[in-house]
Amino acid sequence: MKRTFRILALVLLFSSLVLLPAQDGVGNGEEAVTETAADTDTSPEAGTVYVVPIRGDIQPSMLVFLRRQIEAARRDGASHIVFEIDTFGGRVDTTLRITSLIGTLDDITTVGYVTLTPEGTAVSWSAGALIAFSMNQIFMAPGTSMGAAAPVLAGPEGATAADEKTVSAVRTQAAAIAEKNGHPPGVALAMVDNEVELVEYLLGEERGLATRPEMMELERRAEQEGLELETLRVISEQGRLLSLTAGEMERYGVSAGTPANRAELYEMLGLVQPTVIEVSPSSADEFVSLITGAAFTSLLILVGLLALFAEISSPGFGIPGTVALAAFAVLFGSNFLLGTVGSVELILFLVGVILLIVELFVIPGFGVAGISGVVLIGISLVLSMQEFVIPTFEWEWEVFHRNILLVVINLLAAIIGFAVLATSFRRFSFFRRLALETAEDVASGYTVQPMVATGSPVGKTGRAITTLRPAGKAEIDGEVLVVEADGEYVSVGAPVEVIRLEGNNIIVREIH
Numbered sequence: 001m002k003r004t005f006r007i008l009a010l011v012l013l014f015s016s017l018v019l020l021p022a023q024d025g026v027g028n029g030e031e032a033v034t035e036t037a038a039d040t041d042t043s044p045e046a047g048t049v050y051v052v053p054i055r056g057d058i059q060p061s062m063l064v065f066l067r068r069q070i071e072a073a074r075r076d077g078a079s080h081i082v083f084e085i086d087t088f089g090g091r092v093d094t095t096l097r098i099t100s101l102i103g104t105l106d107d108i109t110t111v112g113y114v115t116l117t118p119e120g121t122a123v124s125w126s127a128g129a130l131i132a133f134s135m136n137q138i139f140m141a142p143g144t145s146m147g148a149a150a151p152v153l154a155g156p157e158g159a160t161a162a163d164e165k166t167v168s169a170v171r172t173q174a175a176a177i178a179e180k181n182g183h184p185p186g187v188a189l190a191m192v193d194n195e196v197e198l199v200e201y202l203l204g205e206e207r208g209l210a211t212r213p214e215m216m217e218l219e220r221r222a223e224q225e226g227l228e229l230e231t232l233r234v235i236s237e238q239g240r241l242l243s244l245t246a247g248e249m250e251r252y253g254v255s256a257g258t259p260a261n262r263a264e265l266y267e268m269l270g271l272v273q274p275t276v277i278e279v280s281p282s283s284a285d286e287f288v289s290l291i292t293g294a295a296f297t298s299l300l301i302l303v304g305l306l307a308l309f310a311e312i313s314s315p316g317f318g319i320p321g322t323v324a325l326a327a328f329a330v331l332f333g334s335n336f337l338l339g340t341v342g343s344v345e346l347i348l349f350l351v352g353v354i355l356l357i358v359e360l361f362v363i364p365g366f367g368v369a370g371i372s373g374v375v376l377i378g379i380s381l382v383l384s385m386q387e388f389v390i391p392t393f394e395w396e397w398e399v400f401h402r403n404i405l406l407v408v409i410n411l412l413a414a415i416i417g418f419a420v421l422a423t424s425f426r427r428f429s430f431f432r433r434l435a436l437e438t439a440e441d442v443a444s445g446y447t448v449q450p451m452v453a454t455g456s457p458v459g460k461t462g463r464a465i466t467t468l469r470p471a472g473k474a475e476i477d478g479e480v481l482v483v484e485a486d487g488e489y490v491s492v493g494a495p496v497e498v499i500r501l502e503g504n505n506i507i508v509r510e511i512h
Helices: 002-019 060-075 092-103 127-133 164-180 185-192 212-225 246-251 262-268 283-291 294-312 319-337 343-361 368-383 394-424 450-454
Strands: 033-035 048-055 080-086 109-114 123-125 137-140 145-147 152-155 158-161 198-203 206-211 229-236 243-245 275-278 461-464 471-476 479-485 495-502 505-510
Touching (some): 080 123, 123 127, 127 145, 212 229, 243 246, 283 319
Antiparallel strands (some): 145 243, 152 158, 198 206, 471 479
């Protein structure tokens, strides 16, 4: 029965891991819709367009989803990827990785389209704005807005502004990706940093937005080209983050248009009867999102550690080992999909487990090997949940502290939980294998005195065959025993009587 259970558990585990990187087409639980043009159009304007949603919180699982869809678009020879954006933002580290992923797509035209839908929020704020700037073109539906991209840190007291080092790093990256795709860098800067002042200018017939340092460059350009430069108004004052409506984004040349629907968007892109492939998160993506969430990750760590301690403390390989294997396989496997697990984390974890086994079965007590094993397991779990080793920015320290706290709490909970279970549930056969239930007492026959094992000698008489000072030997009921006088001197040959037992000691007194 146990062998059957283990085989079934392992089959289910590896089956679930195989299904995680499911294909992104129709099937596998994915709600994908393919719209094919009614008539085949071989003109240069026709092509394959992938429509990929970026909705909700920007979490690590979204990076996995986007990477899969981009690979699928490349395989299908898509000319455009339209990313429909509707988000309040999310994690800074994931956002930067998404911008890098999209920014490297030189063979496909990337389009950011901020949508207006009945179930949506009609915004591209914070991380959504940074992601939009990483695309070749930006379009916004009427009634939508973009901006407020300053990084913040989430803590027990709520969201707080990030430190200058973090703001500087994000600000620089935002300006870089905007500049690469031909978007005004000043707009990206003003959305990230509230210290940036943005003004509207008119240079000849050219209207745009620029920061104060950029205005100095425009003044030199106006002087060289003989043009008139006019400062119209301040769009974003110092101390305020920039946010723009769809109309303002188009008026200032940040977005390429304000289409109300996809048909208008395709027309603005110059696509005639394109083949549209619309994708959405599959069941595999939703599963990855679930198992990489903070709550489920915490549960996996707790269950895995608890089962690991139980397996190490019991002979052979059984149910606890199977559970531990499954928990840690899902934990490391899911984080591997997110790109945060490599050989280093796995080696540290395995070395930690080996040290624990050596400490428990080879080295007496619990010392350096055991402590080192626990520490290495903890380090491997922390590193498996983050992309960096040593934190640099404030948001990295925040992630680092959160991961350490998560691991330490679950490690302590596993130790305490195992101790409680082992002492409270000894009636179960599994825990009886882990705890000592018998004692070597006199009633069970454990004694160095053969007479005590067969019957109590109390009340029996005999004689001392050696002097008792107070210990010596006496012949009791025809058997020579080691006895002890009850606090008195007994001479050789004196009659004695057994008056009591003290552990394995037979206490006698002289009969007068």
